Structure formats: structure tokens, C-alpha cells
Amino acid sequence: MHQLKREALLREAIAAFNQKGFHATSLDDIATSLGVTKAALYHYFPNKHSLLFEAFTEALRVGFDAIRKAQDSGGTGLEKLQMAIQEYLQVTLSELSRCVIITEEHALSPDDRVKIVEQRDRFEAALRGFVRAGIEDGSIIPCDPKLAIFSIFGAVNWVPKWFSEKGAWTNKQLARGMSELLCRSIAKNPPAELPIDISKLKKM
Template sequence: MFPTREDVHGIRRLEVLREAAASFNFKGYHGTSMNEIAASLGVTKAALYHYFPNKTSLLAACFEHAMDAAFASMERARKEGRNGRERLVLTMSYYVAQLINELNCCVVLMEDRALEPEDQAKLVRQRDRFERALRGFIREGIDDGSVVPCDPKLAIFVILGAMNWVPKWFKPSGVWKPDQLNTALAQMFERLISSSPVAAMAGDVGELPSRSDPPSSLSALAELGRGARVTKIAKKIKQSR
């Protein structure tokens, strides 16, 4: 039940990624220094180099984490969704939950030009594969009748453009809770492509059910745990400081 050395290293690495991603999203990659990231974490700059050799490798790790979350979200949605529309909306919902939850370390996917050529090429391949799979859900939905006939490429560009920008403006300390925002976004994405769209959506995001409220189908849509064990270990490490 006690965290191993590998657990501690992994959790602290995630803490560095999370802080770096927050800074990159707020100030931009070029506007963020390793000194600032270290200061925010209360450690020395040298301590950061124990986990990442330089700022570029830190950015690459943020992108890698984001894409890992994207594909994990897609695989879960592929198993749970009953048609193309559900698989697409669930993928987006689970992915947004990763982008904005408390342990996230996903960076806005707009800073890829700062990557080393090899890392950028890898990211482009992963991103293209993810987008192709999402377009596949659109085509699947058109075929099964759950998605209105549309251009799959344009539909996915619109959805990803909206979704990838969320970490840029969303603040966990703001009026909206992460799961409330996630539910509202899922409603919008679904209505955008649905062959039988609902007549109305949430009039006030802040009034949607949250985790502190009784379980409901809306709040359940936003659930994507990062693992109870990891969360407990992270809390233990913070409490021991």
C-alpha cells in the first residue's frame, strides 16, 4: 500500500508535466522558462533536469501525454458506444475530461512548431491517425443513421478546434466545474452532428449536475478516472511534504 520509488518518480514527473502544461497554455511555450516552472513547483531548476533534459523534451512529453489520453479515450468509447455518434461524442467527452481534470498535463496542441523535427513528425503521425479514426466514427454514424449527412473532415476539424482550445481559457477555480463544462460540451458536439438533435441544451452550464450532486446520466458522461491508486499516491506524496 506504500508508494514505491517508481511510483514517486512517476507522480512527481506528472506534477512537473502538469505545471509546465499550465504555463505553456497560459503564457505560450516561448514565454515560459524552466526557472518559472521550477519556482511554481518550489524546486530548483536542477531538480527539473532529473525528469527532463530540457524544455523541448518537456513540451514533447506534454504532447505525448495528450495523445495517449486521446487514444485511451477513443478505445473506451469504441467499446461503450452503440453507434457512430455515441462513439464520437464519448471519445470527445472522455478526452475533454483528461484535458481539464485536476491531474491533467495536456497542453494546447498549437505549439507543435516548437518541437524538434523528429518529435513534431511523430506528433503529426499520431494526430493524423486520431483524426482519421474520428472521421471513421462520423462515417459510421452516417451509415447507421445516428449522424446527419455531412463532410466528416470538416465536422472533425470543427469539433477538435473547439475542444483543443478549452485548456487555454478554462480555469478549474472558475464558476464552472470540470464535469459541468464537459457535459455541456458533449451536448453541443452531439447536437452538431446528430440526425435527431435535441430541441434545447443547458441554459446555464453552472446549473448542470456535478460530482457533488446525486449521480445522473449527465454527470456520468463526464466520468473518466485516472486510476484510484495513482490519485491516492499523489495525495500521500503531497501530504508528506
């Protein structure tokens, strides 16, 4: 029960951070939306910065899970990269709301920021590895892997700002549509067309 309540508080905090930003969100806002007292929040998280740290940690955990699944899938470098992007988005945009706007990194405490940056760098290095593998196997055009991943994930990390579960697309449809669109930009043999209406993609 303790863990369930803690996860509920974290989900609500992440949703608030995504919607209003870290600095514009108070613990009172989060407590009110959940119908609990601020004292109850302190029982699980000592302060707002600890909530942000846990949000980043969770987002990166999801990212590493996506990397492992892509690595285990086989296929070309491009296929692995597309799977990693699709898996990451599909989970982070799920009803668990485990996504977090990565642009809030500056709001982390100095010690927490060091830990998160180290994990983030490992995550991005694995993604760049997929790009290099794709260049070697011919599925990706010659390009700078670092620039490619920065550009692709610049778009990926902004999705939580505008995605709504009440919209026309499910998280699975959007994850697939976005991964196809983004990977097309560096594909050696890009598809001739992309889905015109991703709301019609088969719900997996």
C-alpha cells in the same frame, strides 16, 4: 517517488504552456513555481522541448483512451463521437492538468513533431471513423468527416486556454456541455434544446 516528481513537473509545465505559451515560458518559471532549482528539472527532463513532447504524448494517450472507451460502449456513431469528446475533455481538464494547447505543435523539435503528427493523425482518423459510422447509421447528417472533426476539435483544443477549475463549472459539467453542443451541429436529429446553465448539470 521519482515518477511522482516527474509527473508534478510535467503538470506544472503544461499549466504554464497553456497559460503563457511555450516560447514565453522558461524553465526558470517552471522551477520557481515548484520551488525547485533548474538543475532539478534537468534531472527529469533534459530541456524544455522534451517537456513539450511529453505533454503532447500524454494528451494523445488520454485521447486514445477516450477512443477505446467510446468504441467499447456500442451505440450510434454520434453517441460514440460524443462519448469520445466528453471523456477526452473530462480527463484533460481534470486537476491533473494533462491538457496541452495543440497549437504549440510548431514548437516541437523536427523528430518529435514527426512522432506526434503520426499519433495525432491516427487519433483524428478514429474520430472521423465515428462520423462515417454515424452517417451510415443515420445518426449524423451527410458531411465531410475531416471537416467535421477539424471544426469540432478546433473548439475542443482551445478549451484549456479559458477553462478554470475555480470557475462555476466542474470539468465533468463542461465536458458534457461541450460534447452535447458540438455534436448537435452534425446530429441528424438534434435535441430541441441544450442546458441553459451547464453549472446545473448533475455532477457525475
